[in-house]
Amino acid sequence: MAARAGVSRATVSRVVNGSPKVHPDSAQAVRSAIAELGYVPNRAARSLASHQSHAIALVVPEDMTRFLGDAYFASVIKGIAERLERSDYVLSLMVASQAPEPKMLRYLAGGAVDGVVVISHHIGDRSLYQIAGLMPMVFGGRAVVPGIDAYVVDVNNVEGASIATQRLVDRGCRRIASIAGSMSMQSALDRVAGWREVLEAADLEPGPVIDGDYTMHGGARAIREILAEYPDVDGVFVASDLMASGAMPVVLERGLSIPGDIAMVGYDDSPAVEACEVPLTTVRQPSEEMGALMADILVDVLSGNESRDRTTIMPTVLVERDSA
Amino acid sequence: MAARAGVSRATVSRVVNGSPKVHPDSAQAVRSAIAELGYVPNRAARSLASHQSHAIALVVPEDMTRFLGDAYFASVIKGIAERLERSDYVLSLMVASQAPEPKMLRYLAGGAVDGVVVISHHIGDRSLYQIAGLMPMVFGGRAVVPGIDAYVVDVNNVEGASIATQRLVDRGCRRIASIAGSMSMQSALDRVAGWREVLEAADLEPGPVIDGDYTMHGGARAIREILAEYPDVDGVFVASDLMASGAMPVVLERGLSIPGDIAMVGYDDSPAVEACEVPLTTVRQPSEEMGALMADILVDVLSGNESRDRTTIMPTVLVERDSA
DNA sequence: TTGTACGCGTTATCAT
DNA sequence: ATGATAACGCGTACAA
Numbered sequence: 001m002a003a004r005a006g007v008s009r010a011t012v013s014r015v016v017n018g019s020p021k022v023h024p025d026s027a028q029a030v031r032s033a034i035a036e037l038g039y040v041p042n043r044a045a046r047s048l049a050s051h052q053s054h055a056i057a058l059v060v061p062e063d064m065t066r067f068l069g070d071a072y073f074a075s076v077i078k079g080i081a082e083r084l085e086r087s088d089y090v091l092s093l094m095v096a097s098q099a100p101e102p103k104m105l106r107y108l109a110g111g112a113v114d115g116v117v118v119i120s121h122h123i124g125d126r127s128l129y130q131i132a133g134l135m136p137m138v139f140g141g142r143a144v145v146p147g148i149d150a151y152v153v154d155v156n157n158v159e160g161a162s163i164a165t166q167r168l169v170d171r172g173c174r175r176i177a178s179i180a181g182s183m184s185m186q187s188a189l190d191r192v193a194g195w196r197e198v199l200e201a202a203d204l205e206p207g208p209v210i211d212g213d214y215t216m217h218g219g220a221r222a223i224r225e226i227l228a229e230y231p232d233v234d235g236v237f238v239a240s241d242l243m244a245s246g247a248m249p250v251v252l253e254r255g256l257s258i259p260g261d262i263a264m265v266g267y268d269d270s271p272a273v274e275a276c277e278v279p280l281t282t283v284r285q286p287s288e289e290m291g292a293l294m295a296d297i298l299v300d301v302l303s304g305n306e307s308r309d310r311t312t313i314m315p316t317v318l319v320e321r322d323s324a
Numbered sequence: 325m326a327a328r329a330g331v332s333r334a335t336v337s338r339v340v341n342g343s344p345k346v347h348p349d350s351a352q353a354v355r356s357a358i359a360e361l362g363y364v365p366n367r368a369a370r371s372l373a374s375h376q377s378h379a380i381a382l383v384v385p386e387d388m389t390r391f392l393g394d395a396y397f398a399s400v401i402k403g404i405a406e407r408l409e410r411s412d413y414v415l416s417l418m419v420a421s422q423a424p425e426p427k428m429l430r431y432l433a434g435g436a437v438d439g440v441v442v443i444s445h446h447i448g449d450r451s452l453y454q455i456a457g458l459m460p461m462v463f464g465g466r467a468v469v470p471g472i473d474a475y476v477v478d479v480n481n482v483e484g485a486s487i488a489t490q491r492l493v494d495r496g497c498r499r500i501a502s503i504a505g506s507m508s509m510q511s512a513l514d515r516v517a518g519w520r521e522v523l524e525a526a527d528l529e530p531g532p533v534i535d536g537d538y539t540m541h542g543g544a545r546a547i548r549e550i551l552a553e554y555p556d557v558d559g560v561f562v563a564s565d566l567m568a569s570g571a572m573p574v575v576l577e578r579g580l581s582i583p584g585d586i587a588m589v590g591y592d593d594s595p596a597v598e599a600c601e602v603p604l605t606t607v608r609q610p611s612e613e614m615g616a617l618m619a620d621i622l623v624d625v626l627s628g629n630e631s632r633d634r635t636t637i638m639p640t641v642l643v644e645r646d647s648a
Numbered sequence: 649t650t651g652t653a654c655g656c657g658t659t660a661t662c663a664t
Numbered sequence: 665a666t667g668a669t670a671a672c673g674c675g676t677a678c679a680a
Binding site: 007014021023045047050 | 649650651652653655656657658
Binding site: 331332333334335338345346347350369371372373374375 | 665666667668669671672673674
């Protein structure tokens with residue numbers, strides 16, 4: 001390769017890495033040689049010498065089914081991917097059933113990537129902490145991480161849930177239940193808290209809280225339980241649109257009207273709302289922007305910027321449709 | 325690290341790679357040193373010296389939204405991931421909007437992975453051909469690749485579509501339409517062919533074929549067009565469950581009954597069927613097994629086995645439910 | 649501007 | 665069984 005262009009390997013390297021100090025003629029010669037030989041620099045060697053991999057990992061400590069089942073993730077990743085497209089980093093998606101196994105951990109710690117974005121983090125999962133000490137790391141969306149050196153992009157879930165619940169209260173609901181997310185996630189806890197806050201402020205007896213596990217099936221299961229045990233419920237705050245899309249058909253199937261008999265407010269404003277027969281009133285969190293921001297932070301920090309805010313809280317807003 | 329255990333780097337390497345030729349004492353010493361120092365071998369160096377990355381890429385030439393929108397992919401990936409879990413390869417998911425861009429191509433060609441699995445390949449996309457010459461490659465599911473040195477795991481889509489359409493014919497449908505997949509995919513073309521074959525054999529005039537683009541929205545759009553232009557249609561073969569889940573509500577909404585007024589048969593038997601109000605009769609393809617097989621082939625070939633069949637066709641079977 | 653030479657952290661090939 | 669030592673392919677001071 002070096003000889004092919006009639007220059008030294010050093011010059012080839014310079015051209016490949018866009019160094020300004022190369023004679024146009026040499027550069028051209030190298031470029032043609034590259035084209036002719038279909039030369040592609042070896043990543044391992046490059047990485048070994050430069051201590052960079054030009055790759056970023058998106059780790060999702062969730063099993064594949066859950067991950068691919070919730071359109072919420074689609075929005076976040078879309079934001080990440082689009083931001084990364086105009087960088088020279090490639091995105092490597094690592095979906096790990098439950099906590100990342102040792103294999104993946106060694107992959108990350110071994111220098112396979114320059115930075116990590118984590119979404120859908122579970123409380124108590126400390127397996128990623130060691131990685132945070134090795135490279136920049138950004139936690140996103142439904143994540144809260146105590147005492148770790150990482151960046152966080154999130155929304156105020158307590159507030160988001162409050163907005164949703166307040167809507168229910170305002171429209172006259174007196175018996176308000178909640179279908180919660182996976183209790184192993186901080187976001188789910190926070191949303192229950194926000195829901196409870198509003199009810200107490202309104203001097204209303206909190207209705208039942210059933211864990212819907214952030215899945216469509218879970219949402220259906222939860223609403224069935226609520227309908228069976230607490231027939232007087234007239235409003236329900238569902239902690240994710242996906243769960244709402246599972247719960248709604250169950251309600252309608254029983255001949256109950258939405259929002260007439262039971263008002264419903266979701267959370268996320270993810271593409272999952274499209275699967276809802278009656279347009280879902282929900283709390284929008286800017287998922288795509290959050291993804292873009294996470295990627296942006298990582299790229300920025302990786303380029304040497306040290307002055308980024310460690311935590312960014314994005315705004316939530318009620319999207320009024322028909323279900324409440 | 326080497327000194328820490330009082331042995332040479334060579335011995336450390338042997339221990340890390342589980343060589344049998346090491347004295348138990350040395351091995352133990354190395355292991356404790358590894359634990360104490362939190363040592364993790366550098367991937368780049370290892371890869372550079374061994375010419376292996378111990379990583380496999382799953383490339384999906386599709387935009388994120390489509391990818392995350394079709395539960396069909398979930399099954400395939402699940403199969404791949406589970407098979408890979410008991411290997412020492414990590415799975416790196418690369419979703420590329422449209423054709424893989426140069427960045428990803430250079431990533432693959434640069435030796436970042438040892439092998440590649442491709443799903444959702446589009447006709448005419450030759451960008452991956454150069455990669456196939458560099459490392460083992462397996463095309464899966466909805467893919468057909470002419471003149472390329474790669475493994476293929478697929479179903480007979482013509483036959484699958486025939487089975488579905490025959491069902492429609494058998495139950496007495498006389499005017500049978502089809503909602504097709506993206507015409508840029510071989511699977512979509514094949515399914516239309518299978519549908520047409522049966523109609524011609526039954527001496528039935530083929531109904532309209534509308535492109536539903538393998539999306540839920542596309543399915544809804546397609547059935548609307550069919551209903552508007554060809555009100556006499558009494559049966560429809562939908563080339564994916566996801567599209568069927570989009571088309572079904574439209575039919576029901578118009579007060580038409582399924583299968584009474586219009587019988588419907590889907591394809592995939594993916595988790596998307598669960599979103600269908602009337603249980604969907606569909607053609608099952610063993611997506612998860614196909615994923616597992618693809619991973620298995622790759623791991624096997626990577627371990628030196630040269631005698632694998634280049635092509636494996638998996639069976640399809642009609643799953644009879646209520647919609648037809 | 650260009651080339652030389654060393655170093656990056658492992659594995660692999662030899663001796664021992 | 666173990667330890668030198670040479671690759672592995674590229675980036676990069678340093679010299680020219």
